Amino acid sequence: MKHETVMKQEAIEYLNIKPDGIYVDGTLGGAGHAKHILEHLKNGHLYAFDQDDFAIDYAKNVLKDFSNYTIIRSNFRFMKEKLSELGIHHIDGLLLDLGLSSFQIDDENRGFTYLKDTTLDMRMDRSQELTAEVILNTYSMEELAKIFFVYGEEKNSFKIARRIIEKRPLKSTMELVKICDSVNYNEKGHSSKRVFQALRIAVNDELTVLEDVLKDAVDMLNPEGRLVVITFHSLEDRIVKHFFRDESTIDIPKHMPIMILPDTKTEVITKKPVYPSEAEIERNSRAKSAKLRALKRK
Numbered sequence: 697m698k699h700e701t702v703m704k705q706e707a708i709e710y711l712n713i714k715p716d717g718i719y720v721d722g723t724l725g726g727a728g729h730a731k732h733i734l735e736h737l738k739n740g741h742l743y744a745f746d747q748d749d750f751a752i753d754y755a756k757n758v759l760k761d762f763s764n765y766t767i768i769r770s771n772f773r774f775m776k777e778k779l780s781e782l783g784i785h786h787i788d789g790l791l792l793d794l795g796l797s798s799f800q801i802d803d804e805n806r807g808f809t810y811l812k813d814t815t816l817d818m819r820m821d822r823s824q825e826l827t828a829e830v831i832l833n834t835y836s837m838e839e840l841a842k843i844f845f846v847y848g849e850e851k852n853s854f855k856i857a858r859r860i861i862e863k864r865p866l867k868s869t870m871e872l873v874k875i876c877d878s879v880n881y882n883e884k885g886h887s888s889k890r891v892f893q894a895l896r897i898a899v900n901d902e903l904t905v906l907e908d909v910l911k912d913a914v915d916m917l918n919p920e921g922r923l924v925v926i927t928f929h930s931l932e933d934r935i936v937k938h939f940f941r942d943e944s945t946i947d948i949p950k951h952m953p954i955m956i957l958p959d960t961k962t963e964v965i966t967k968k969p970v971y972p973s974e975a976e977i978e979r980n981s982r983a984k985s986a987k988l989r990a991l992k993r994k
């Protein structure tokens with residue numbers, strides 16, 4: 697299945713692309729955004745990261761008519777080191793379109809979907825050792841419950857964790873779905889949605905890598921450079937929102953006499969998150985939960 701790029705126009709608009717600039721796409725995926733960025737570049741260059749081999753092979757084909765780009769097979773958390781190895785220390789923009797591509801979600805062998813019976817994998821980077829199966833079959837009940845509660849906001853996290861321990865070893869996604877069904881039997885949506893989200897975040901350490909890359913990106917941005925992030929759930933959005941707020945405000949203790957007001961290095965351009973249009977949501981249901989935020993280096 698083809699991946700439908702989310703908020704393509706909006707992402708390009710907020711990146712405010714300079715034709716000769718250096719841009720980074722941290723989440724290459726199906727290369728929908730990357731292609732659009734390259735169409736706006738003249739002598740500039742795009743560095744694109746993905747940790748998924750399949751996405752990279754797919755993207756190479758989409759970008760076959762362009763030459764001014766470099767694909768880096770790596771977690772974007774290593775962006776600063778990887779670019780520095782290539783002699784790049786400053787960038788004009790970074791785009792992050794977080795989460796998974798449709799082809800990863802739909803792939804029968806990846807274990808991301810609770811709609812198919814498949815292996816409990818959930819790794820974006822298939823060279824990594826930690827899988828959902830390892831977590832489910834070796835973590836303590838407290839650790840499992842914490843993952844479901846913190847990363848999935850699952851209210852029945854302890855009950856689900858206890859049943860998992862009773863039913864070990866778990867081998868397939870449907871075994872996990874059955875456990876969630878048995879606990880969340882009153883659920884209006886899918887019983888396993890939050891548990892699957894939580895496991896995916898834990899397997900790929902998704903929140904920590906986001907915090908890491910945001911810090912590095914601000915350090916690397918040239919004046920007027922942009923940081924544009926599209927998130928798909930509240931935990932990611934909260935990290936971006938708080939990071940942007942902290943970077944662009946200065947805490948001055950009350951009653952402190954101020955002679956010269958110190959300035960911040962950055963400014964939030966989206967005071968409120970930007971949402972996809974109704975038409976886009978109609979066309980692509982995956983866009984429904986998307987939120988875009990953008991920050992500018994002064």
Ligand SMILES: C[S@@+](CC[C@H](N)C(=O)[O-])C[C@H]1O[C@@H](n2cnc3c(N)ncnc32)[C@H](O)[C@@H]1O
Pocket residue numbers: 699700701702722723724725726727728729730745746747748751770771772773793794795796797820905
């Ligand atoms: C939503 S898709 C991006 C889609 C892309 N913007 C497009 O228009 O086709 C997210 C992609 O980012 C990759 N990804 C997610 N987190 C990553 C990380 N921490 N490091 C590198 N790649 C990551 C996933 O493997 C996936 O291919």
